[in-house]
Amino acid sequence: MSIDDNGLTSHREHSDQSNVTSLHKGASPPVDEQNITSRESAVVDDEIAVRDREKLASSREDAAHLRENAIGLREDAAHMRERTALAREREARVRESAVTLREQEICGPGPSSDHSIVLRQANEHLVIAAIESQKLVEIVQTAKMELDHLAHHDVLTDLPNRILLLDRLTQAIELARRQGKQLAVMFLDLDHFKYINDSLGHTVGDLLLQSIAHLLVACVRNSDTVSRQGGDEFVLLLPSIEHVNDAAHCAQKIITAFTLPHSIDQHNLHISVSIGVSIYPDDGLDAETLIKSADTAMYHAKEGGRENFKFFKQEMNDRAVQRQSVEASLRLALERQEFVLYYQPKVNLRSGAIVGCEALIRWQHPERGLLSPEQFVSIAEDCGLILPIGRWVLREACLQALAWRQAGLRPIVVAVNTSALELRAMDFLENIRATLVETSMEPRYLELELTESVLMQDAESSNSALLALHDLGAKLALDDFGTGYSSLSYLRRFPIDTLKIDQSFVNHITSNKDDATIVCSVVSLGKSLNKRVIAEGVETQEQYEFLLAQECDEGQGFYLSRPVVAAALAALLQSGVSLPVYDGAA
Numbered sequence: 234m235s236i237d238d239n240g241l242t243s244h245r246e247h248s249d250q251s252n253v254t255s256l257h258k259g260a261s262p263p264v265d266e267q268n269i270t271s272r273e274s275a276v277v278d279d280e281i282a283v284r285d286r287e288k289l290a291s292s293r294e295d296a297a298h299l300r301e302n303a304i305g306l307r308e309d310a311a312h313m314r315e316r317t318a319l320a321r322e323r324e325a326r327v328r329e330s331a332v333t334l335r336e337q338e339i340c341g342p343g344p345s346s347d348h349s350i351v352l353r354q355a356n357e358h359l360v361i362a363a364i365e366s367q368k369l370v371e372i373v374q375t376a377k378m379e380l381d382h383l384a385h386h387d388v389l390t391d392l393p394n395r396i397l398l399l400d401r402l403t404q405a406i407e408l409a410r411r412q413g414k415q416l417a418v419m420f421l422d423l424d425h426f427k428y429i430n431d432s433l434g435h436t437v438g439d440l441l442l443q444s445i446a447h448l449l450v451a452c453v454r455n456s457d458t459v460s461r462q463g464g465d466e467f468v469l470l471l472p473s474i475e476h477v478n479d480a481a482h483c484a485q486k487i488i489t490a491f492t493l494p495h496s497i498d499q500h501n502l503h504i505s506v507s508i509g510v511s512i513y514p515d516d517g518l519d520a521e522t523l524i525k526s527a528d529t530a531m532y533h534a535k536e537g538g539r540e541n542f543k544f545f546k547q548e549m550n551d552r553a554v555q556r557q558s559v560e561a562s563l564r565l566a567l568e569r570q571e572f573v574l575y576y577q578p579k580v581n582l583r584s585g586a587i588v589g590c591e592a593l594i595r596w597q598h599p600e601r602g603l604l605s606p607e608q609f610v611s612i613a614e615d616c617g618l619i620l621p622i623g624r625w626v627l628r629e630a631c632l633q634a635l636a637w638r639q640a641g642l643r644p645i646v647v648a649v650n651t652s653a654l655e656l657r658a659m660d661f662l663e664n665i666r667a668t669l670v671e672t673s674m675e676p677r678y679l680e681l682e683l684t685e686s687v688l689m690q691d692a693e694s695s696n697s698a699l700l701a702l703h704d705l706g707a708k709l710a711l712d713d714f715g716t717g718y719s720s721l722s723y724l725r726r727f728p729i730d731t732l733k734i735d736q737s738f739v740n741h742i743t744s745n746k747d748d749a750t751i752v753c754s755v756v757s758l759g760k761s762l763n764k765r766v767i768a769e770g771v772e773t774q775e776q777y778e779f780l781l782a783q784e785c786d787e788g789q790g791f792y793l794s795r796p797v798v799a800a801a802l803a804a805l806l807q808s809g810v811s812l813p814v815y816d817g818a819a
């Protein structure tokens with residue numbers, strides 16, 4: 234018996250033995266030997282019977298074993314079925330709980346489970362985080378849009394700025410090029426806007442700029458662009474014009490619109506504007522050139538008396554180039570000592586005595602000859618060279634006064650012109666003090682002449698500088714009186730010693746009643762305020778007599794004396810003669 238791989242008992246050996254037994258049964262024995270053979274066969278039969286019994290017993294045992302095995306197998310199978318059922322149950326439970334967990338993860342936990350609570354809270358946080366991150370994305374997007382707007386718009390007026398204008402202008406040029414059309418660029422600069430800031434403050438100035446922005450937008454079409462370049466400058470783009478007259482019409486419309494007052498902070502403010510116009514393609518093929526051409530034309534509008542518009546012309550560029558060349562050689566003029574001073578006497582009208590002189594700069598240009606201040610001072614102001622030039626004038630005039638005194642001449646007041654840039658210079662006062670010390674000049678013989686506009690620029694700091702100057706003992710004259718802002722309040726505010734009546738009033742005092750009235754009023758105002766009054770541009774005997782009759786203190790002009798070189802003035806002082814006009818004048 235063996236146990237097969239399945240554990241079941243094998244009975245093959247028994248079968249083999251039965252086969253051997255059946256081979257012996259097939260042979261027949263002899264007769265003598267029959268008894269023996271019969272006994273033997275009986276024995277054999279007994280043996281066989283025994284063996285058969287043994288076999289039977291063994292078979293019974295085997296059967297019993299088989300039965301036992303079968304029972305065992307049935308039991309095993311039952312156990313296996315049980316185990317499988319249990320395994321299936323467990324698997325089902327695991328699946329169920331997995332499904333529940335997944336459901337909880339998806340749908341949210343049940344209220345009683347800690348795990349569920351944690352999961353629910355985590356879910357809530359996830360949802361909140363997702364909402365907040367969405368909000369953040371929206372905030373970032375809004376901030377980006379705002380940044381983009383800021384980058385392309387002017388903060389004060391919210392008009393497109395230079396960057397956006399350049400972009401739109403470049404696109405408009407491209408379109409005009411393809412369609413073979415014209416477009417116009419207008420450069421606008423407000424006239425005397427500084428006065429508004431200086432007299433009413435920057436806040437009012439800002440409000441005025443905003444009001445002007447609205448006005449400009451209202452003056453043009455929706456398809457046009459109104460941009461602010463900064464300060465009091467605006468640039469307009471008219472992207473499609475049929476004819477240059479369209480641009481002229483628009484410019485005139487704007488100038489007319491500006492005649493209405495702006496109601497700001499309880500003030501009715503009047504301001505005018507100067508406009509330069511350039512046309513594509515005539516005055517430039519790209520955005521920068523067109524803006525530059527319009528800017529150049531605007532300067533010419535200013536020069537032409539402001540409150541008007543000018544179209545760009547090529548000659549304007551030529552003048553700009555000439556201006557640049559003047560600027561370049563101005564820089565060398567100081568080094569090369571090409572400047573000279575002329576002195577125009579100021580005469581006491583009653584006595585005829587020379588009581589002072591105004592130092593007037595000339596430029597002895599190596600190629601262009603003797604240049605008057607009008608030919609280079611504004612350029613020097615624009616490029617800042619007026620500061621070293623102004624210092625040179627002051628020192629030279631004081632040195633000349635010293636030379637006259639050293640020559641034994643009686644001292645006279647020497648006046649120098651002062652620009653806004655000089656007055657605002659950090660070292661303005663210090664330079665005057667140092668020059669007075671260096672030239673041993675008594676401050677009372679130095680007079681600074683300033684125009685109203687110079688005074689009104691940055692009036693606060695001007696006033697403190699001028700008060701310090703007054704304390705020092707120097708004099709202050711108000712030049713071109715009556716032509717500027719004409720706010721009489723500064724006569725109280727600033728320590729002014731002298732009023733210089735502008736020659737435009739003096740020119741016609743004998744023919745124009747209004748001018749005569751104005752001059753008389755200024756003389757009388759000066760007397761009331763205890764200020765010296767001097768008339769500029771006295772060119773005729775009639776004018777001189779009129780002024781004398783009005784008891785104007787002093788006069789200055791060709792009738793009395795042209796500006797003369799230092800030696801000539803020394804001669805005049807020496808002789809004591811002031812009238813008539815000196816022949817050797819420049």
Ligand SMILES: Nc1nc2c(ncn2[C@@H]2O[C@H](COP(=O)(O)OP(=O)(O)OP(=O)(O)O)[C@@H](O)[C@H]2O)c(=O)[nH]1
Nearest residue numbers: 422423424425426427428430435438439463464465
């Ligand atoms: N209120 C205000 N003023 C500004 C601003 N930006 C520049 N300004 C002032 O604008 C003035 C510009 O003056 P300019 O154009 O040079 O001179 P102006 O007085 O207008 O005289 P003209 O142009 O010669 O007619 C200066 O006084 C600047 O200080 C601003 O944003 N707000």
